[in-house]
Amino acid sequence: MITVKYFATLRSLAGKDEDQFSMGSETTLVNLSHEISKTIPKIGEMILGKKVMVSVNLNVISLDAIIKDGDEIAILPPFSGGI
Amino acid sequence: MITVKYFATLRSLAGKDEDQFSMGSETTLVNLSHEISKTIPKIGEMILGKKVMVSVNLNVISLDAIIKDGDEIAILPPFSGGI
């Protein structure tokens, strides 16, 4: 299983903190985005349109990155920490 | 009377906090420096050699400035405030 976490405005959009996806032992972020789009089209679009960053196991990754079973993915809207 | 104040290393050099000089109603910083030189030659030299700054009534002045009876002059070695 792959865990996908939603933060800030994306959590409001998803209506939940996180999702679980079963994608086999290996997949790509593009494939995962298509899977997310089935239930939350807007978030899938944002990932593929690079409107948001994505991290795997706390490291920011690119669209062609390989994702493995057990990974923790997070969809990160633009940061607004500091002041 | 003109009051002349010595600070920091110049006070050590003069051996006192301040001096009084009677120079008539008006004089120049150059004339006052010659007067100071009679008792503390090194301080007179430092003023004329521009190794120190001089203020009159809290404002920094140049060598050709006019000094009046009642003025407070201060001989200011290089500042070292802050850190």
Place this chain on the structure above:
Amino acid sequence: MSTTIDSNIRIQQENFNVTDEIEAIKNASKNIGGITTFLGTGRELSKGENISKLNFEHYPKMAEKKLAEIRLQAIKEYGIIEMIIIHRIGEIDIGENIVLIVAASEHRKETFKACEWAIAELKRTTPIWKRETTSTGEVWVQDTP
């Protein structure tokens, strides 16, 4: 006294005391001569709208990891002696402290540079999000000026 990464990098709900953090960083070395501090506080106005409240959320573990990276890079690249970074999360009122960066070194120049770089880097790379409450509702802040 020890200065561990744990105490120098913190994301916490409770307020912090700037004097306490400065005294803590002084313990890193007797050769500290300059300490530059940046404190971010909650402003009442944002793009012409009146803010009544702020809320900060972070991605646990990743946010702490990013702050630790910023601290290490600041020490290495600017040659400072020590850096403390603290960011608050949860509800924050107008005028309250949000973020603190303390940079300490022998001389002042590198502390200004390191502190200014660190707050810009925090805004750029650290997964923390701000929600503003105005009279018309709550909004997640999307762009950081």
Place this chain on the structure above:
Amino acid sequence: MSTTIDSNIRIQQENFNVTDEIEAIKNASKNIGGITTFLGTGRELSKGENISKLNFEHYPKMAEKKLAEIRLQAIKEYGIIEMIIIHRIGEIDIGENIVLIVAASEHRKETFKACEWAIAELKRTTPIWKRETTSTGEVWVQDTP
């Protein structure tokens, strides 16, 4: 609360509390979002010599006048909301606070610039002198690096 020039410009023997000064400057406006602070502290080493004690002396009235000028110019030229400048005089031990500059504004950029300019200007124009005590005696510091 009022913020008079008197309380924003101080030359004093006693120590100051950075948190108290930051809370005081916050009272200047609800629109303060960034506060940059520079704190100068007594270092143990100076040009390779071990310092055991520092002593600061000032020219009363002229030093205060210069600090007030620096504050006003910083507010005007950098567009910040408020600035506090405090310099201690008398005997100061290693690690103790010497000088504090606090710059507050809506955004951070101008507070860094104003604070960095103010400490450089203080060193350049304010009649304050430092005496260092080492194992070999006491010396007035003549040059400021």
